[in-house]
Amino acid sequence: MQSGSIRVYPLQPGDHSLTSMQAYWALNVHNNQYGHLRHVRCSLDDLFVLTAGDDGNIFCFCLLPPEEQQKTLERKAKIPSLRVGLEKEALALDIEDPATYCIETAKQxxxxxxxxxxxxxxxxxxxxxxxxxxxxxxxxxxxxxxx
Structure with missing residues (x-):
């Protein structure tokens, strides 16, 4: 909570030994220097989670019903295929001319x-x-x- 991130553990019903807590999702939502997480609350209908941090931000997350959570957990993530031929592309050259302005300097x-x-x-x-x-x-x- 000091880093401003929250962790979500998908717990399985009937798992009294909490072995399902080995996997979790981490969300970095609050500023890690000035946004230490102070409060985490569920809504009265258990459909939303609210977080508040020292950075002055309040975030609201929608919770999925258990049947949709199970469908989401069963789906596998697809890894995109590798792009072939990237090593053959020429790299962009740096501007080394000292007389050349950067964009901000040129604007000023x-x-x-x-x-x-x-x-x-x-x-x-x-x-x-x-x-x-x-x-x-x-x-x-x-x-x-x-x-």
Missing amino acids: KMEKDNLRREAELKEVGTQRQLVELQRRFKQVLNDNQSA
Whole structure:
């Protein structure tokens, strides 16, 4: 329970020596550092199991009826066939060029470039406004002196 995982033991009816407890399913559901398992409860109708951990999560698991559990246990897992020819495929080469950016660095560089470009455009706009205001000021000044 300290690791945040729960174990499910499929017990057989009438197994008083608990020999069926040798096999179990382990589920890692809660955070193993901050999610120590604190509570495990069954619902009143025994169809659900609820778990609560220190990580603030609550999980709900649906329990199968005994007849469906037996069918599930009788089925064998199918192992997928091996892929042939994997050893002949060329491995992907690492990028060794120091001038190449990683995706995050490229994204940050692009954002920085966009911000710089926007600042430059704003600066040019402000300079144009200032030149226009200076021109109008000189014009008003000349008009006042000539009047």
